[in-house]
Amino acid sequence: MKKIILFTILSMMLFSCDKEKKSSFKIGVIADCQYCNCDIKWDRYYKKAPQRLKEAVATLNKDSLNYTIHLGDFIDKDYNSLDSILPTWKTLTSKSYHVLGNHDFEVQDSLKEKVLEKLNIKKRYYSFVEKDWRFIILDGNDLSFYGTTSKEKAHQTDSLFNQLKDKNLPYVQKWNGALSNKQLNWIQQELDKAVQQNQKVGFYCHFPIFPVDQHNIWNREQFLSLIKPYKNVKLFFNGHNHAGAYEFVDNVHYLTFKGMVDTENTSAFAKVKFENDTVFVEGFEREISRKLVIK
Template sequence: MKLLLIIVCVGLLSTTLLACRSIIVPPGKTQNKFSFGIIADCQYHNEEGSGVRKYAKSKEKLESCVTHFNSLDLTYIIHLGDFIDRDYESFDVVVPIYNKLKMPKYHVLGNHDFSVSDDMNEKVPRKMGMSSSYYDFEVKGWRFIVLNGNDISFHAYPKYSKEYNFASTYYIQNKVSSPKWNGAIGEEQMVWLKKKLEKATKKNEKVIVYCHFPVYPENIHNLWNAHEVIALLENYPVVKGYVNGHNHKGNYGFKNGIHYLTFKGMVDTKETAYGIVMIFTDYIEVLGYGREVNRILKISD
């Protein structure tokens, strides 16, 4: 009985410490303003998968992650795209799990989210609970801008549709060297982004931009018009970070005051991968779980 009691106590202590990890402030650090959770590339499918890619295991990994998030005081959760690997029916497995989150929850659209039959493409955003494919929201003086990198895409529209043909023309005329499974931000969305950045500047808000596709450092996974997006972001010093998924290995770069952070894919591991982000006055702290790494990202006014 004593042995059983010790085991139970140790287990409870471990769980408590894990739950408190994101709210314990080390000596010398100021209390964080708020914290939120990030997941990238759950990419569920009922196929077991091969190599490092474990599609079916994403269900239990997502369940565990949601349980952990619900035990913490987090402002919101965001998934950075590729919620499924393929097949519209895959949403029926992971959407109910994600919807168990007790706090506000958001999605970014990924290329694999549109790996469904052509007649189901336009239903994907609504299935994921999205009223718009790109949008923004504010938390305590921070503006979070969610982009749709499938705006110009071979994946997001029925084959040979007007939008598909436009993507084909764009790809050829711009001599895009990035693979066709990436995409681009369209002109209308770029205008919208500029207006949001101008508004954030006037309100003295700090900005983090979310997208499924990276833009920096140079990488095979980057948006087709990555340089155009970077040029726009760098015009606004209020932009402190650009956060994405897509490259399951993860990545990081810093350029002209902006942190470019790629979260590791949850699907590519027997373990898991997700993070908790803590916003402080002059830095951002990332607490990595599973194979996601810890980071301290300095920010300036």
Template sequence: MKLVTKLTPTLLNQAWVFVVLLISPSFAQANNMSTDHSFTLGIIADCQYANQPDKGQRLYTSCPKKLEQAVTDLNKHPLKSVIHLGDFIDQDFKSFDTLLNITQHLKAPFYHVLGNHEFSIADEYKNNVTSTLNMPARYYSFTLGDWQFIALDGNDVSTYGWPKNTEKHKHNLALYQTKYKGHENWNGAIGDEQLKWLKQQLSSAKNNNKHVVLLSHFPIFPENPHNLWNAEEVLDVISQYKNVKAWFNGHNHDGNYAIKNGIHFVTFKAMLDTPENAYSTVEFSDKQIKINGVGRQQDMVLLLNLNSD
């Protein structure tokens, strides 16, 4: 049998058809080479477990069971990560062990944001919180595909977030008396050093064509008693970057939502004070962020304009 050693016109046309098919989106999708940038996260806010009897709306005794239900359900989804938006525990450092024994069964990476109740513990344990929660630092960032997630520490400047014998605590008390006096002392602020770091993160994300979601325990918009002390300052900073698309937070257990300067501000409802449950899966795509709420957390669709970055 004689082998064909050069392409005839017919074979040449067939070769070009194959190349076109190979690089076309439909062919790529059919061969599991999708260019789709979508992914899904799990979001939980304010589990806030304490080993004590229920108190009013604070259903402490139900927290471990609800968290266990959430972990079981979230493991059924192909998640890139699960994020807890602060107030994982309340009052007792040992409560971390109870909850971490449950969340260790999560299949997806688990990220934490620091809440005020993380520090409603004895002073001797306050410097151990980040290592206990396997956090790289009190504020940090991570990347998923075309998105950068920036986790902030709203307890940075606060009356409770640092051991009382530290210079940081003394400096914060002075700031509270001179700059933030009259604000609720269960809120806090983002300090100058962290703000400088935040600007660097936002500029880097912009230069690398990354869309941004900011993660915080505390809200900054709309106006609310739970907002950061320097909410307006932080809002002014992030509004200068068109690649910032959303701010996710907890703290206000009733939840909230607003949009300003093209940024979606979502306050997720607390897992603590509901007899059913409250958590979400959050789907990211090129056109929207879709929040699929469970229990008390409602569904939401946040439309995106990624071309405006």
């Protein structure tokens, strides 16, 4: 009888370990590489970005990562800057994804769509599934004064900005942007799919939702109202605020990763390990290591 009980306990333990192993995975995260052949400004050392990216990729390639994601502002300006750093990015041994940032569109109007082609982005916002997670990549430049590529979106941008500009909101700045109604409707569809398929949800965006400061997307309140009923939303990872930030609100971890381009002698990037009920952020150089409990 004791042997049967012991065998049962061991079987349960092995099953639990196997289940946890199957649901765990690791990724690489970089924010604001922001290369250009430019002089130093705002403590951003633009010319050092290629070497920092090369060193980060070398470190990430030492691990077995499911994918690596860049959280926007891959370049600062000048379309040709992409040719200086994409060869390094393409040496990643993992799958890779890009989020669009405001500076990625600081190129000639005729080249804005070509930025997407260069970065191998087929759609400005999209999603993918990894194990039991659905990751939703947002385009915070969807409505913006620099990133729109249609007259319809330009009109929507003007309309929304004019509605908000007199409300004394710190983030209603022309260097930020917003999610269009079309994108918000698509997000709801993605959240519904995640519920149906019993998936946890993580968002990637260039612009933060929390903390409230001069970096947020304009219609953050609309976004928060949309996700509030969905208890499977667990993470929101972003860049844009190069100093980094973190808040835990309504059981969602809002984490802003530090900008790689900043400071004279240090870089910033991370590996992130997803386990059943915990996400471990292993920060390198200026990036902070964290343990995020998933409730």
